[in-house]
Amino acid sequence: MSLINDILNGKVADYLKNIAEKERVLLDFLCQGIREGTIVVPRNLKRTSAAFVAIGKGLFTKVNANVGTSRDRVDIDCEIEKAKVSEKYGADAVMDLSTWGDLSLLRRRIMEAVKIPLGTVPVYEIAYENIKRGQNIEEASWQEFFDVVEKQAREGVDFMTIHAGVCRETMSIFHAFPRKMGIVSRGGAMTAKWMARNKAENPFFQYYDKLLDILLEHDVCISLGDGMRPGCIADATDKVQLRELAILGELAERAHQRGVQVMIEGPGHIPLHEIELNMKIQQVLCRNKPFYVLGPVVTDIAPGYDHITSAIGGAVAASSGADFLCYVTPSEHLKLPDVEDVRTGVIASKIAAHAADIVKRGDVASERDREMSFYRRKRDWNSQIACAIDPEKARSMHADGISETEDVCTMCSEFCPIKMIDEMENKKS
Amino acid sequence: MSLINDILNGKVADYLKNIAEKERVLLDFLCQGIREGTIVVPRNLKRTSAAFVAIGKGLFTKVNANVGTSRDRVDIDCEIEKAKVSEKYGADAVMDLSTWGDLSLLRRRIMEAVKIPLGTVPVYEIAYENIKRGQNIEEASWQEFFDVVEKQAREGVDFMTIHAGVCRETMSIFHAFPRKMGIVSRGGAMTAKWMARNKAENPFFQYYDKLLDILLEHDVCISLGDGMRPGCIADATDKVQLRELAILGELAERAHQRGVQVMIEGPGHIPLHEIELNMKIQQVLCRNKPFYVLGPVVTDIAPGYDHITSAIGGAVAASSGADFLCYVTPSEHLKLPDVEDVRTGVIASKIAAHAADIVKRGDVASERDREMSFYRRKRDWNSQIACAIDPEKARSMHADGISETEDVCTMCSEFCPIKMIDEMENKKS
Numbered sequence: 064m065s066l067i068n069d070i071l072n073g074k075v076a077d078y079l080k081n082i083a084e085k086e087r088v089l090l091d092f093l094c095q096g097i098r099e100g101t102i103v104v105p106r107n108l109k110r111t112s113a114a115f116v117a118i119g120k121g122l123f124t125k126v127n128a129n130v131g132t133s134r135d136r137v138d139i140d141c142e143i144e145k146a147k148v149s150e151k152y153g154a155d156a157v158m159d160l161s162t163w164g165d166l167s168l169l170r171r172r173i174m175e176a177v178k179i180p181l182g183t184v185p186v187y188e189i190a191y192e193n194i195k196r197g198q199n200i201e202e203a204s205w206q207e208f209f210d211v212v213e214k215q216a217r218e219g220v221d222f223m224t225i226h227a228g229v230c231r232e233t234m235s236i237f238h239a240f241p242r243k244m245g246i247v248s249r250g251g252a253m254t255a256k257w258m259a260r261n262k263a264e265n266p267f268f269q270y271y272d273k274l275l276d277i278l279l280e281h282d283v284c285i286s287l288g289d290g291m292r293p294g295c296i297a298d299a300t301d302k303v304q305l306r307e308l309a310i311l312g313e314l315a316e317r318a319h320q321r322g323v324q325v326m327i328e329g330p331g332h333i334p335l336h337e338i339e340l341n342m343k344i345q346q347v348l349c350r351n352k353p354f355y356v357l358g359p360v361v362t363d364i365a366p367g368y369d370h371i372t373s374a375i376g377g378a379v380a381a382s383s384g385a386d387f388l389c390y391v392t393p394s395e396h397l398k399l400p401d402v403e404d405v406r407t408g409v410i411a412s413k414i415a416a417h418a419a420d421i422v423k424r425g426d427v428a429s430e431r432d433r434e435m436s437f438y439r440r441k442r443d444w445n446s447q448i449a450c451a452i453d454p455e456k457a458r459s460m461h462a463d464g465i466s467e468t469e470d471v472c473t474m475c476s477e478f479c480p481i482k483m484i485d486e487m488e489n490k491k492s
Numbered sequence: 493m494s495l496i497n498d499i500l501n502g503k504v505a506d507y508l509k510n511i512a513e514k515e516r517v518l519l520d521f522l523c524q525g526i527r528e529g530t531i532v533v534p535r536n537l538k539r540t541s542a543a544f545v546a547i548g549k550g551l552f553t554k555v556n557a558n559v560g561t562s563r564d565r566v567d568i569d570c571e572i573e574k575a576k577v578s579e580k581y582g583a584d585a586v587m588d589l590s591t592w593g594d595l596s597l598l599r600r601r602i603m604e605a606v607k608i609p610l611g612t613v614p615v616y617e618i619a620y621e622n623i624k625r626g627q628n629i630e631e632a633s634w635q636e637f638f639d640v641v642e643k644q645a646r647e648g649v650d651f652m653t654i655h656a657g658v659c660r661e662t663m664s665i666f667h668a669f670p671r672k673m674g675i676v677s678r679g680g681a682m683t684a685k686w687m688a689r690n691k692a693e694n695p696f697f698q699y700y701d702k703l704l705d706i707l708l709e710h711d712v713c714i715s716l717g718d719g720m721r722p723g724c725i726a727d728a729t730d731k732v733q734l735r736e737l738a739i740l741g742e743l744a745e746r747a748h749q750r751g752v753q754v755m756i757e758g759p760g761h762i763p764l765h766e767i768e769l770n771m772k773i774q775q776v777l778c779r780n781k782p783f784y785v786l787g788p789v790v791t792d793i794a795p796g797y798d799h800i801t802s803a804i805g806g807a808v809a810a811s812s813g814a815d816f817l818c819y820v821t822p823s824e825h826l827k828l829p830d831v832e833d834v835r836t837g838v839i840a841s842k843i844a845a846h847a848a849d850i851v852k853r854g855d856v857a858s859e860r861d862r863e864m865s866f867y868r869r870k871r872d873w874n875s876q877i878a879c880a881i882d883p884e885k886a887r888s889m890h891a892d893g894i895s896e897t898e899d900v901c902t903m904c905s906e907f908c909p910i911k912m913i914d915e916m917e918n919k920k921s
Contacts, residue, residue, distance in 0.1 A: 245917075365882075461795075472826055481723075
């Protein structure tokens with residue numbers, strides 16, 4: 064039985080109580096959110112040992128980290144290390160976006176290595192399997208689309224990105240209104256290519272109910288991919304992006320009606336002043352289904368720093384309603400991330416999520432900020448470090464900044480304002 | 493003659509034409525802004541060789557970088573290097589916040605090393621001079637406050653932070669409504685301490701006209717410091733911050749009426765949803781005078797990453813009207829920044845400023861984004877790198893990500909979506 068159907072039948076699993084406690088919401092609120100589709104708990108029926116994470120309205124903002132091989136970089140141990148580092152620094156989910164190597168083995172090893180939910184993009188495996196056979200994605204049969212989903216579902220994948228919105232209608236708009244960057248979603252491009260060569264509808268769109276049957280059986284959460292997300296500021300909020308989003312809203316409703324948990328994926332490259340608008344449009348078109356955004360990246364000109372462009376966009380997106388931020392690393396637009404890029408990307412996204420949670424959840428979210436300022440006022444450096452989002456980094460930077468003379472840092476030394484005010488108020492001698 | 497008075501008398505210096513061209517505004521618009529006080533061009537009459545930079549309404553958002561010694565770190569060459577790196581990565585101004593060593597020498601060397609305007613905080617020099625005499629700031633005479641300002645003005649400083657809003661009225665509110673973090677402005681704390689010990693009004697507040705006389709003579713721009721900026725999320729937008737801002741608005745008006753160019757300094761630690769509000773309040777209370785903000789930092793818990801918390805806050809602040817962003821480096825709250833911290837801080841602030849300029853100035857600001865996406869679509873890596881905000885970083889990261897087989901990067905390799913779509917559209921074979 065799927066989680067939605069369990070709840071509809073009055074069955075409330077124990078782990079939901081733990082989630083409610085961790086999220087600091089009432090259990091009834093959590094169950095209502097799942098029932099109404101504003102909250103998802105992506106977990107495959109097979110994954111009994113995994114951590115359970117809830118994503119959606121009224122909860123803390125969650126962060127996803129991507130790992131995975133490419134043809135140029137197949138190093139399974141390195142990808143496992145990335146998954147572990149992601150979990151260590153607070154990622155709430157990990158997606159394996161591998162496109163080369165032993166994909167089943169990699170998924171199994173990730174599930175052994177980390178407890179957070181695992182997501183995938185099945186169309187990548189279809190593409191790779193065809194390459195292995197000396198073919199390419201266009202030569203896949205429509206049946207393969209479903210075989211791979213079923214295989215991954217059996218292996219225990221918790222959520223899957225399915226680009227069902229890349230359909231004939233979307234493609235006709237895509238061709239009618241050319242974009243500067245075209246399609247920048249890998250899964251979207253693969254699907255579009257398959258459709259063009261086969262002069263056929265997207266199998267996931269055409270046989271969507273068949274897809275839902277498989278997902279329902281294993282209770283896999285569907286994450287409706289935005290194949291048409293804008294790949295540059297100039298393409299943001301354009302006709303094809305909005306039309307696809309409307310279609311995703313309809314598909315999401317069908318999934319939810321069947322008892323399949325569903326999220327919507329969103330942009331992308333979006334200028335700062337269009338982010339809130341994008342969040343509100345999604346809320347209306349997709350009836351408040353959880354919104355899972357990549358970035359948004361607020362300028363195109365900062366390769367090497369797209370964890371920062373995305374932290375800006377992600378904080379604004381989440382504070383206007385996005386529920387789940389896909390991290391972006393410094394290596395975005397340049398190369399496959401290494402372990403250090405992954406660490407930096409996760410932390411930047413966690414900062415964005417937390418800054419937004421202060422907006423969304425007020426005092427419940429800012430407890431740690433109050434704790435930090437309490438220790439900062441006391442100049443209690445060890446407690447400040449313990450309270451930091453990355454204690455290792457804070458410790459090593461502070462070690463380089465210990466004043467020779469006093470309990471202050473080298474920024475102000477003698478003239479630490481906090482110390483001066485304490486002296487003024489005679490709190491300290 | 494001061495710039496404002498020149499313009500009132502119909503004298504339009506040649507350099508204003510260059511500024512108007514660079515800012516892509518009409519010369520009349522620029523002159524009107526200076527006349528009305530919504531734009532400043534901080535430049536000491538002595539500084540004929542400096543670059544002229546305009547800050548304010550309708551212009552591109554500017555970035556300031558801080559350099560300067562502290563008792564624990566007195567290395568003039570290192571500070572000069574920081575100033576040069578700041579200018580190289582696009583800072584529009586530099587402030588010397590030194591509190592130890594030969595301050596006059598350091599200022600002279602910075603003015604020789606970089607062309608961007610130089611700002612200072614004179615009260616730091618007063619504090620240090622008293623320490624050198626075996627005293628402390630409380631023992632300074634009120635006359636010293638003006639002597640130091642005059643000395644620095646003669647040396648050629650272009651703008652000065654003056655904490656004139658830390659006055660008896662502000663302090664009574666400060667004591668009546670205790671804050672978690674008290675005062676976190678160094679200059680604010682020095683002033684408060686001096687006032688408490690001497691049971692006297694702040695000399696810069698009490699003899700404000702005398703201060704304006706000196707500044708007017710050298711045409712130094714006054715930057716009214718926010719001694720009461722909140723030092724943690726919990727103190728944001730509180731009574732004392734707002735009362736000080738109202739006083740700064742009144743003082744700004746008096747400066748402007750005298751023909752002294754004036755900016756207002758602003759917060760600080762502010763949660764994301766209060767930033768726009770803070771910008772709007774400043775615009776009303778200070779009649780659209782240029783707003784120069786530090787951060788804002790949107791969460792307290794990220795020491796080591798405050799360039800990111802500030803990029804988030806700075807982008808939102810500038811897109812809602814802030815004109816001038818003071819950078820924050822990764823070492824904020826931990827130590828005096830080193831050269832690498834300075835570089836990272838400047839770039840993070842430049843990203844925030846640019847993301848906001850896309851909002852404020854539309855197509856004029858996003859030209860480079862369109863250029864970047866043009867080259868990205870063509871997979872022209874060298875041109876993308878040339879177009880990047882930090883070409884060195886982009887080049888080195890891409891060098892680590894060159895695919896063995898194709899003109900794509902190692903992120904997607906074989907499955908580059910841009911290449912797939914090109915193939916689909918038969919643009920390439």
